Amino acid sequence: MLLNDLVHLFFPKYCGACSGPLIDPKDELCLACENKLIFKSQPNCSELKKALRGRVKVISAAFLNDFNKHESMQKAIHAVKYHKRKRLAIFLAEHLSIKLGKPFFEKIDCIIPVPLHEKKMKTRGFNQCHLIAQGIQNKTSIPIRYDHLLRKKYTESQTHKNRLERWENVENAFEITNEEALKNKHLLLVDDVFTTGATLEACIKTIQKKIICDCSVITLAKA
């Protein structure tokens, strides 16, 4: 018996979306959830663009699943953030990238994960947007710029805030650190969930206030 099998026997691994037991510890989702959240779902390439219209200009914007259609997607994101299911985030991002295919990524120069504040990074130990960026890079080989956009303001959780409060919370929260490297480039901003779009709007506004560049957006889910 392999060590891995032994570990699995004593510490069984569960599906990141429905908490059902997983037969193979290398899996992240059970077959039913994988079918629902990945194989049978088509990325949505219109809704986020529509939601950001009149606020910031984006070239393309896509997400994998809607929380309203798939409650289990919400559970999957929760598992990534609060149960440190890091491979699940990478796995979902890889599949989203495959589904979007070459045309979506053709003109993109670099991936910018939405940054966490240093303090939050310390308490959580990782930034889930880095993992999503990693998954996209695995399938596209597009470079990731981890430190060209920083979160300088510590913001409270957005969870219980309304649209206006969310905007006030993130307005002026970000800072661009390397204008030269991003100038005239096509940037792909990456976040885990699109709720009101306030975070991505603030990121893009911060960048485009300083430099001329194109921006596209990817999130794993829409709330």
Ligand SMILES: [Zn+2]
């Ligand atoms: Zn499942």
